[in-house]
Amino acid sequence: MLASRGKISLKQALFIYITIFFSPSIRFMPSYTAIIAKQSGYLSPIVPFFILLPIIILLHKAFMKHKDKSLIDIYYFSLGKATGKALLFLYALWILLITALYTRYYGERIVTTVFTQTKINIFILIMMTMIAFILRSGYTVIARMNEIICPLISIIFFILAIFMMPNFKINNITPISYLDIIPIMKAGFGISFLWGYILYIFLLSDIINDKENLMHHGIYVLFYLTLSSAVLIVIIIGTLGYSITAKIPLPFMDAVKIISLFDVVAKIESIVVIIWILSDFILISTFFYIVLHLLKSIFDLKEEKFIINILLVILYFLSMLITTSKIELEAFSYTIGISGNALFAIIIPFIVLIIAIVKK
Amino acid sequence: MIPWIIIILLLSSWELYNMRKEDLKKERFILIILSLLSLIMAYLYSNYPYDISIAGFSLDLFGFPH
Numbered sequence: 001m002l003a004s005r006g007k008i009s010l011k012q013a014l015f016i017y018i019t020i021f022f023s024p025s026i027r028f029m030p031s032y033t034a035i036i037a038k039q040s041g042y043l044s045p046i047v048p049f050f051i052l053l054p055i056i057i058l059l060h061k062a063f064m065k066h067k068d069k070s071l072i073d074i075y076y077f078s079l080g081k082a083t084g085k086a087l088l089f090l091y092a093l094w095i096l097l098i099t100a101l102y103t104r105y106y107g108e109r110i111v112t113t114v115f116t117q118t119k120i121n122i123f124i125l126i127m128m129t130m131i132a133f134i135l136r137s138g139y140t141v142i143a144r145m146n147e148i149i150c151p152l153i154s155i156i157f158f159i160l161a162i163f164m165m166p167n168f169k170i171n172n173i174t175p176i177s178y179l180d181i182i183p184i185m186k187a188g189f190g191i192s193f194l195w196g197y198i199l200y201i202f203l204l205s206d207i208i209n210d211k212e213n214l215m216h217h218g219i220y221v222l223f224y225l226t227l228s229s230a231v232l233i234v235i236i237i238g239t240l241g242y243s244i245t246a247k248i249p250l251p252f253m254d255a256v257k258i259i260s261l262f263d264v265v266a267k268i269e270s271i272v273v274i275i276w277i278l279s280d281f282i283l284i285s286t287f288f289y290i291v292l293h294l295l296k297s298i299f300d301l302k303e304e305k306f307i308i309n310i311l312l313v314i315l316y317f318l319s320m321l322i323t324t325s326k327i328e329l330e331a332f333s334y335t336i337g338i339s340g341n342a343l344f345a346i347i348i349p350f351i352v353l354i355i356a357i358v359k360k
Numbered sequence: 361m362i363p364w365i366i367i368i369l370l371l372s373s374w375e376l377y378n379m380r381k382e383d384l385k386k387e388r389f390i391l392i393i394l395s396l397l398s399l400i401m402a403y404l405y406s407n408y409p410y411d412i413s414i415a416g417f418s419l420d421l422f423g424f425p426h
Contacts, residue, residue, distance in 0.1 A: 097414070101415075299390055301386055301387055302382075302386075302387065303382075303384060303387060306375045306378060306379055306387050306391060307391055309371045309374075309375065310394045310395055313367070313368060313371065314394060317398065317401035321404065323413050323416065324410055324411075324412075324416065328415045328426055329415055331415070331419055331425075332418060332426075335422070335424045336415075336418050336419065336424070
């Protein structure tokens with residue numbers, strides 16, 4: 001019934017948030033926290049929980065105060081139409097850029113793990129073609145697909161975490177003292193942008209129903225992501241040690257590679273590639289749809305489906321031109337990527353939502 | 361370059377054809393702008409595939425080492 005009206009439920013939106021979180025978190029979080037917080041890195045996901053909690057509360061209050069408005073309308077209400085449109089245009093450019101970044105990461109990951117002899121642009125073109133076909137039927141199709149993908153990814157992730165337990169060494173995650181508080185906080189601030197993606201999803205709030213339950217469900221999801229992130233980091237640092245985790249590009253993949261249960265369950269890293277691709281598909285298609293949605297609002301378009309194909313061509317070229325090497329791509333993610341996401345997903349929304357709540 | 365020009369022109373023409381029955385002037389304008397942008401990007405990618413790096417340019421701009 002929701003799909004027929006082109007809307008998705010809050011539950012579907014939060015499921016998308018969980019799936020989107022998976023791909024960048026398993027690539028970025030273990031090595032980043034291991035570099036900064038070393039053996040205590042697994043405690044750093046507690047910090048983003050407390051950074052994002054006020055954002056969830058403010059979002060909920062803003063939606064309660066402006067019941068008939070979407071988040072985009074709340075931006076216009078807070079900043080004025082012209083400034084709001086200018087800011088949302090920057091949002092569209094930024095989200096398009098990080099979508100290109102994630103598209104490139106998706107391609108790089110496949111050609112460095114499974115198809116080492118194949119050109120990267122083939123996989124990116126396949127992804128673009130799939131998104132073009134599916135998005136023409138509406139975003140609800142992706143939300144419905146994700147209702148299967150999200151639990152699948154979560155179940156596989158926790159099963160893999162259990163399988164890694166025999167290689168887990170408690171010495172790798174100890175000792176911990178009060179001297180670790182500052183590095184934990186630093187690492188926590190660095191990874192909190194991943195939690196901030198909830199704000200990008202709520203840029204689609206005019207197609208999301210049941211927003212009155214956001215506080216309740218949002219806090220549950222934040223708690224789940226904090227817990228699963230802590231499990232992810234503890235299991236990888238506990239298996240590989242923080243010094244190895246900090247140095248290798250895909251620590252989760254390497255931790256899965258050493259899984260061996262009675263010589264029966266082994267070489268199961270291809271499962272990780274599959275769930276990673278599924279998560280990337282949801283991430284790239286969702287961010288792309290958010291860009292489309294923003295452009296529709298900024299330019300007051302009646303229909304956005306006519307620009308899907310041509311915008312995907314632009315996304316393809318952006319992902320090919322974004323970098324010439326993987327090292328540069330990671331340098332960009334670790335510096336400008338973190339700062340930009342912190343600005344657009346945490347700092348600006350915080351200010352805008354406070355204005356929206358206070359302003360009469 | 362030539363295959364990309366053909367693909368972009370075909371996609372744009374098809375979308376313009378789909379729009380013909382509706383009053384979608386702004387959409388047409390945006391589509392044409394995006395098509396021109398994609399042609400420029402196709403030119404850049406075809407002629408300088410290993411010279412242009414948006415990430416490298418941004419890192420230099422903000423003074424981050426890489």
